[in-house]
Amino acid sequence: MNVQEQINLLRSLEELDLILKDMVSPTYKKIGFKPTKPTLDFMKIAEKERNAIAKKIEPQLLREYEIIMKRYGGRVVVQVVNGFCGGCYSRLPSEYATRSANNIMNCPYCGRFLYWLSKR
Numbered sequence: 001m002n003v004q005e006q007i008n009l010l011r012s013l014e015e016l017d018l019i020l021k022d023m024v025s026p027t028y029k030k031i032g033f034k035p036t037k038p039t040l041d042f043m044k045i046a047e048k049e050r051n052a053i054a055k056k057i058e059p060q061l062l063r064e065y066e067i068i069m070k071r072y073g074g075r076v077v078v079q080v081v082n083g084f085c086g087g088c089y090s091r092l093p094s095e096y097a098t099r100s101a102n103n104i105m106n107c108p109y110c111g112r113f114l115y116w117l118s119k120r
């Protein structure tokens, strides 16, 4: 599996994790959100999907993902914006963009997974 596919899976995993987390969050309960049957059905589907995606991700990457998610509670896979990490806003070494073509890159400062929308 190539780098882009792994990153896509990680992003998808993160999105599902955040959806599942939202649904049981105290903030949602406070604004009166009560899980209905369709919601609970959806959660089951989302959980299943989440596990299916997790299985496709390389075990080492998945372990890193879980550690970063635990540490930050979200924004595990972040976009590089004009050479800056979208998670901690630090300037990344300039060779990172080039190396990202063949490697999954982590921010050297916060450890988050990085992705580039356009290669430069």
Ligand SMILES: [Zn+2]
Binding pocket: 085, 086, 087, 088, 089, 090, 107, 108, 109, 110, 111, 112
């Ligand atoms: Zn960072």
